[in-house]
Amino acid sequence: MSSTATTVAQSAPSTAGRPASAGAADTPTNTEKTAGPPAVDYSGYKLVPAKHPGRWVGTVLVALGLAAVLWSLATNPRWEWGVVAQWFTAQSVVNGLIETLKLTAISGAFGFILGFVLALMRLSASPLLVGVSWTFSWIFRSTPLLVQLLLWYNLGYLYEKVSLGIPFTDVRFFEVQTTTLISQFAAAVLGLTLNQAAYSAEIIRGGILSVDQGQLEAAAALGIPAWRRSTRIVLPQAMRAILPTAFNEIIGLVKGTSIVYVLAYSELFYTVQVIYNRTQQVLPLLLVATLWYVVITSVLSVFQYYIERHYSKGAVRNLPLTPLQKVRRFFATHAVKESR
């Protein structure tokens, strides 16, 4: 085989482009020396991948479907894109958007901080701490968020005044009407935060449990203090398990804030409701709100990608390229090819 290989390799370029059978028949002189069935040398031929007609049909059908949807979106006058454009950046809508972002940021941050504390309580050795944490999650996961929000807003009905003093005595340092303390904003933040904390506690606990016990043991054996063990060794590893679900929760929260419209709090969704009740342009205004939710979610998804990438350090042998790096590499190799 070794002697024939060189001759065929040299002659192969001349046979390029011909059908394979003709190429094989072209080299009878080379196979004469070998005994048994003639060994055919296939080097020098171009490789052609198998065709997938089904895949092509599917792609075309989906492309047609997409085109139809886009066409109707663009041409059906009842979408009233002009109205959408008019209201998309209107001052009142932008104000509502800011309120939505504020609610998300505050409830998300406090929700996850409280969730972290609850997760640690749940993992502690004290039965009371475990019990309290479990009960918290149980109550707040068992009741509808809508009910929680209305309950917080109507706290004044249950407790007329909120006061700070020494329990079981008449000593009061200050006293305030519950209705002045619990504004719409406070009720919204309270409800969203506590609800979020109940869910994030379980997410964080799951992340912590996913870290191998040996990691804690090794850290303890090295004399690394407990707080540092949590923050430097366990949490960064737990983050890999926490992040995808945590971003699910945050994205859910962005849209979940729309539920506080029941408190007549002027976030994005309540704002567009107020507008379309006045102008009767219901669908275009719902579209305005929807588009803004899509924008927020998209931005968050980009954050998620890069944060997850950061925490995958060491977990994968080599980090995959970012989309930006892929684009750069594409142009770099493309440029090289063209210059040849």
Place this chain on the structure above:
Amino acid sequence: MSTAVTETPTTAAAAAAGGSPSAAPAASSPSASRGHVEITDVRKSFGATDVLKGVSLTVPPGGVAVIVGPSGSGKSTLLRTINHLEKVDDGYITIDGELVGYRLRGNKLHELREKDILKQRTDIGMVFQNFNLFPHLTALENVIEAPIVALRKPKEEARKRALELLDRVGLKDRANAYPRQLSGGQQQRVAIARALALNPKILLFDEPTSALDPELVNEVLDVIRELATSGTTLIIVTHEMGFARDVADTVVFMDEGQIVEQGSPQEIFSNPREPRTRSFFSKVIEPAFNI
């Protein structure tokens, strides 16, 4: 932790290495008076299972004790009581006369607070069967973490020392690799460097080669062999009998939570007194090895 020893690693190493050509110059060898381990009548049970049924063992400073025995005989548990990763139910352990994990007050032994236990552990290095390197940190970051946090060393000093140690285990050029980018043998050598970074009096090895491919075992054993000549007290749980015979001063045979027999490798491997020891070695050692 004696700083005097830390600051003069070369002299200490030269004295302790005793001209062994394999000993690296940067070896941080404690003086001969460090690392006397005294285990007295230690008992431990998990639920209804008695894992340790009154174990007493003395390892002199710089000694190399190798603990062998069947699975479930309590070897690893005994090792883990020495740095108080496992609490004892009864009995006590001292290192250079100091109680591990407890303090005598009145006529009671009170368990130390976490902070004080962590301080004691900086004198006792441990190498695990599954390496337990921190996967999100590079080899170098794994090694410098404990000196910076537990010994409050300046970062630059810890880094310099870590590179020396990685060089000593033959991995200086992999300092910036993450554990998953290293082979099992390389990971275990980083783990040994990490344990050495605290300048421990004592090093505990819990089946350091059990998770390795056969061809990677020797690169780890060679590093431990080199440490055996450095004057650090080593207590090693292993199933590598040939290595045990090479490196041990004392071989300890454990079975069912008790020490059945201990002595020099010659005594234990070639001429065991107890029938239980004899039957165990007849199963694990190939005939050719039995001289």
